[in-house]
Amino acid sequence: ESDSGVLAGDPRMLIDGELQLTAGGATFDVINPATEEVAGVATDGTTDDMARAVDAARRAFDTTEWSRDVEFRYRCLTQLHSALQRDQERLRRIVVTEVGCPVGVTWSHVESPIEEVEHWAEFGRSFQYLEDTGLHQTMGTSSRRLIHYDPVGVVGAITPWNVPFYLNVAETMPALMAGNTVVLKPAQLTPWAGSELGRIVAEETDIPAGVFNVVLSNANEVGAALSADPRVDMITFTGSTATGRAILAAGASTVKRTLLELGGKSAHVVLDDADLTKALPMAATMACIMSGQSCVLPSRILLPRSRYDEGLAILQATMEAFPIGDPWDPAVLQGPQISAGQREKVLGLIADGVASGARVLTGGGVPPQFERGYYVQPTLLADVDPDSRVAQEEIFGPVLSVIPYETEDEAVAIANNSIYGLSGEVSSADEERALAVAMRLRTGSATINGGMYFGLTSPFGGTKQSGLGRRNGAHGFQEYLEIKTLGLPA
Numbered sequence: 001e002s003d004s005g006v007l008a009g010d011p012r013m014l015i016d017g018e019l020q021l022t023a024g025g026a027t028f029d030v031i032n033p034a035t036e037e038v039a040g041v042a043t044d045g046t047t048d049d050m051a052r053a054v055d056a057a058r059r060a061f062d063t064t065e066w067s068r069d070v071e072f073r074y075r076c077l078t079q080l081h082s083a084l085q086r087d088q089e090r091l092r093r094i095v096v097t098e099v100g101c102p103v104g105v106t107w108s109h110v111e112s113p114i115e116e117v118e119h120w121a122e123f124g125r126s127f128q129y130l131e132d133t134g135l136h137q138t139m140g141t142s143s144r145r146l147i148h149y150d151p152v153g154v155v156g157a158i159t160p161w162n163v164p165f166y167l168n169v170a171e172t173m174p175a176l177m178a179g180n181t182v183v184l185k186p187a188q189l190t191p192w193a194g195s196e197l198g199r200i201v202a203e204e205t206d207i208p209a210g211v212f213n214v215v216l217s218n219a220n221e222v223g224a225a226l227s228a229d230p231r232v233d234m235i236t237f238t239g240s241t242a243t244g245r246a247i248l249a250a251g252a253s254t255v256k257r258t259l260l261e262l263g264g265k266s267a268h269v270v271l272d273d274a275d276l277t278k279a280l281p282m283a284a285t286m287a288c289i290m291s292g293q294s295c296v297l298p299s300r301i302l303l304p305r306s307r308y309d310e311g312l313a314i315l316q317a318t319m320e321a322f323p324i325g326d327p328w329d330p331a332v333l334q335g336p337q338i339s340a341g342q343r344e345k346v347l348g349l350i351a352d353g354v355a356s357g358a359r360v361l362t363g364g365g366v367p368p369q370f371e372r373g374y375y376v377q378p379t380l381l382a383d384v385d386p387d388s389r390v391a392q393e394e395i396f397g398p399v400l401s402v403i404p405y406e407t408e409d410e411a412v413a414i415a416n417n418s419i420y421g422l423s424g425e426v427s428s429a430d431e432e433r434a435l436a437v438a439m440r441l442r443t444g445s446a447t448i449n450g451g452m453y454f455g456l457t458s459p460f461g462g463t464k465q466s467g468l469g470r471r472n473g474a475h476g477f478q479e480y481l482e483i484k485t486l487g488l489p490a
């Protein structure tokens with residue numbers, strides 16, 4: 001095993017403090033998407049394994065001090081943070097191997113989530129769990145009222161494959177630090193980003209048995225079992241809107257709290273006074289980086305008719321020169337799609353767009369220069385019909401759909417013509433004008449002239465079918481807490 005290159009992760013899951021394989025020993029393959037080769041295996045857990053994990057988490061919540069001892073939680077997460085820092089380069093090799101993410105752009109996969117562990121440790125330690133709201137008059141009597149923030153209980157976390165280690169951390173660390181116990185079910189395409197977190201928790205921290213569990217499985221029904229289990233109080237999920245709907249329905253019978261971060265089809269509204277040479281190379285880069293496999297990246301660009309050809313030329317030049325290739329090459333910015341199935345889905349949506357009148361200005365297919373790997377060419381589609389599937393469905397590929405518009409009102413209407421409402425972007429020489437348009441977007445966040453809305457200290461989430469609730473910021477921490485109001489005689 002060399003210091004760089006493919007690395008097989010840990011095949012084991014973590015249940016009730018024990019790293020283990022499923023009874024019977026079944027495994028599933030982990031495929032390196034850049035070579036289509038089997039990089040190793042993961043244990044193929046069952047619904048029985050899931051039931052044991054939920055049982056352990058329930059017991060740990062109900063019978064240990066975890067939910068009541070914030071200083072102990074702080075010490076445990078601090079240990080975890082240090083251990084992850086020591087493990088950083090191994091983690092990087094795991095995510096490049098199982099995701100195919102270019103090694104030069106792994107910051108959001110590795111450094112950022114490691115920092116996030118420390119952030120939630122500090123945030124949860126200084127959070128005021130008890131608030132005295134003073135005297136209140138109701139129906140002629142006076143009482144003093146306190147608000148106490150309690151953990152919700154057992155939290156099931158179900159994560160996707162696009163930024164797996166980051167999302168495993170983002171969905172579980174605020175939950176743990178708030179005093180909940182957790183069962184994590186990582187995506188089947190990327191089990192090692194989950195097993196690595198489980199291994200480090202088990203081997204390098206004092207987190208008690210049952211407080212943090214990781215169940216690996218190749219079967220969707222194991223995630224479904226977690227979302228339907230009556231002993232689970234809350235589900236936190238990042239993934240497709242279709243799966244989010246199934247999880248919400250599964251939790252209905254026990255009225256589970258549900259935090260959902262689902263799909264997106266973000267639009268970038270370019271106003272007629274915008275500096276195109278500034279806004280558009282970045283827009284094209286954002287479409288291709290991570291192979292387009294991110295819910296927030298704007299995949300629709302709305303260009304004013306008066307500057308349409310000028311804008312298309314800039315986008316085309318950036319996409320034609322985009323560095324695509326071997327994820328281990330530090331100069332590469334776009335690797336393969338994660339799987340053959342995802343590549344087929346992307347190619348299918350491109351074909352559908354063309355059939356409904358879009359013009360392919362660059363790309364449109366599989367790059368001929370690679371013999372192996374699930375690559376898709378950076379693809380620029382012009383004259384896209386805003387109602388066509390390629391403009392309506394989340395694509396998760398390096399594909400930009402460009403739609404021309406005449407008036408600002410029309411641009412806003414096209415941007416909002418979506419079941420999704422995750423994020424958006426507006427570019428203009430006039431910041432006030434851009435802000436006014438951004439206010440009209442029905443989304444959970446928006447970028448104005450490249451300004452970054454995303455970060456641990458600000459709420460993030462979707463409107464409409466892009467989700468429920470928020471991650472990050474104080475709002476994101478309180479999602480994992482119940483509010484208890486206490487009345488005392490004045």
Ligand code: ADP
Nearest residue numbers: 159160186187188220223224227239240243246
């Ligand atoms: P994709 O379709 O791209 O694989 P999903 O949103 O279906 O994305 O998957 C995200 C996560 O949801 C994965 O961990 C997957 O195992 C899990 N999952 C899939 N189906 C269900 C379900 N019905 N209930 C709960 N979890 C599920």
